[in-house]
Amino acid sequence: MEFLGEQKLIEQAKVGFPKGITKICDNVYFFLGYGGSTCILVVGDKSCVLVDTLNGMGVAQEAMVEVRKITDKPIKNIIYTHYTHFDHTGGAAAFAVDDPEIYGHQPAFSQYAHTEMIKEICQVRGARQFGRGLTPEEIISVGVGPRNNNVDKQSNLKCTKWLTEEVTELDLDGIATVIVAAHGETDDQVFVYFPQYEVLCCGDNFYESWPNLYAIRGSQYRDVSGWVQALRMMLVYDAKYLLPGHTRAIIGKEKVRETLSNYADAIEYVLLKTLEGMNVGKTAQELVEEIVLPEQYAKLPYLQEYYGTVEWSIRAIFAGYLGWYDGNPTHLGHIDSNKKALKTIAMMGGAENVVAEVNKAIAMDTKDEYQWAAELCDILLDAQVEVVAAKKFKAEALYALGRMQTSANGRHYYLAVAKFLKGEMQPAKMPGFGEDAAKKIG
Numbered sequence: 255m256e257f258l259g260e261q262k263l264i265e266q267a268k269v270g271f272p273k274g275i276t277k278i279c280d281n282v283y284f285f286l287g288y289g290g291s292t293c294i295l296v297v298g299d300k301s302c303v304l305v306d307t308l309n310g311m312g313v314a315q316e317a318m319v320e321v322r323k324i325t326d327k328p329i330k331n332i333i334y335t336h337y338t339h340f341d342h343t344g345g346a347a348a349f350a351v352d353d354p355e356i357y358g359h360q361p362a363f364s365q366y367a368h369t370e371m372i373k374e375i376c377q378v379r380g381a382r383q384f385g386r387g388l389t390p391e392e393i394i395s396v397g398v399g400p401r402n403n404n405v406d407k408q409s410n411l412k413c414t415k416w417l418t419e420e421v422t423e424l425d426l427d428g429i430a431t432v433i434v435a436a437h438g439e440t441d442d443q444v445f446v447y448f449p450q451y452e453v454l455c456c457g458d459n460f461y462e463s464w465p466n467l468y469a470i471r472g473s474q475y476r477d478v479s480g481w482v483q484a485l486r487m488m489l490v491y492d493a494k495y496l497l498p499g500h501t502r503a504i505i506g507k508e509k510v511r512e513t514l515s516n517y518a519d520a521i522e523y524v525l526l527k528t529l530e531g532m533n534v535g536k537t538a539q540e541l542v543e544e545i546v547l548p549e550q551y552a553k554l555p556y557l558q559e560y561y562g563t564v565e566w567s568i569r570a571i572f573a574g575y576l577g578w579y580d581g582n583p584t585h586l587g588h589i590d591s592n593k594k595a596l597k598t599i600a601m602m603g604g605a606e607n608v609v610a611e612v613n614k615a616i617a618m619d620t621k622d623e624y625q626w627a628a629e630l631c632d633i634l635l636d637a638q639v640e641v642v643a644a645k646k647f648k649a650e651a652l653y654a655l656g657r658m659q660t661s662a663n664g665r666h667y668y669l670a671v672a673k674f675l676k677g678e679m680q681p682a683k684m685p686g687f688g689e690d691a692a693k694k695i696g
């Protein structure tokens with residue numbers, strides 16, 4: 255088996271986020287490859303504005319040394335493109351040495367109450383998605399940033415100024431700044447536009463990958479239609495430079511316009527196709543089998559599935575609009591999973607037949623057969639028979655499926671669970687997930 259997904263991810267990691275500081279134009283500097291996210295420095299006459307603060311103290315301190323080489327003016331204003339994701343706030347303390355104002359947008363929708371009750375599982379799933387506990391070779395990258403950047407100590411600082419308007423225009427020590435609410439990846443997302451420089455900082459509503467319209471680590475529904483709208487709103491500003499929260503800068507008006515338009519159109523295509531199919535009674539499973547991104551989008555380098563995938567997006571849209579029920583009354587009830595698995599195995603002629611079929615499937619070494627093997631192992635595990643063999647074979651199947659993924663998130667998740675099943679790794683935890691955003695604001 256050639257692991258094409260893995261190879262693609264390795265290739266992208268070589269070019270997708272080269273570490274360095276780019277002088278975008280006079281007074282605007284783009285920091286990329288310092289940790290998993292980016293930050294943007296705008297130097298004014300008296301002081302500087304910083305957009306986002308990287309994901310941790312180590313990388314932020316390193317970047318701050320470079321800031322001091324560029325200018326000795328103090329950073330008096332910091333803007334978070336989204337306060338609720340620690341990978342953009344984790345380095346705040348390293349930059350906040352001159353008592354800056356810190357701006358964030360009050361989320362349009364707060365987290366559900368009691369979200370902190372699922373903090374532990376969110377931390378475990380977050381760790382799996384980002385590959386914590388895997389080797390550097392296993393991680394490769396996080397899809398939109400370099401590997402191993404999530405172990406840094408965090409120093410999030412709270413906002414000192416909460417914005418609630420759709421559009422806020424500010425004069426920050428002479429730097430004209432427009433902050434626009436852009437509900438997409440998160441409900442508190444904004445983009446920041448600097449008209450003097452025609453620079454637009456888009457946070458996580460654009461980066462060079464199929465977007466993470468659904469995060470497999472688990473989160474509330476991300477409003478896909480809002481995401482499309484946010485991208486269209488960016489187009490109105492007709493920026494010359496587009497600086498994303500992850501991955502490289504997009505430079506040139508024509509290129510920015512084309513990129514944002516394609517990104518919005520591709521997401522909207524999947525959204526509308528999914529809704530259309532739902533409306534005639536199709537299930538998420540049927541839609542996943544049916545909907546393919548048209549070639550005009552599928553060929554674009556910035557729409558490859560390094561981070562999110564079209565399949566998970568379709569499932570998320572289905573659940574977001576219609577909920578978990580697929581419309582089939584069989585699924586309104588259930589039979590106890592252990593009983594169901596035992597009956598299924600008996601009908602299959604016994605557990606040894608199932609194990610033989612798993613062996614055969616794995617030997618065939620194709621994506622479908624590995625999936626089939628994993629599904630059969632789940633029946634054994636539900637039945638609690640041949641548990642040792644089932645874990646071993648499931649781990650083997652997941653490892654192969656993981657290496658077939660282009661999505662770093664998918665790869666990490668498969669590989670982490672495979673290692674867990676083999677007893678090689680305990681579930682790691684990653685702080686920062688599953689916390690109540692509304693609480694943080696207080």
Ligand SMILES: [Zn+2]
Binds near residue numbers: 339341458499500
């Ligand atoms: Zn991010």
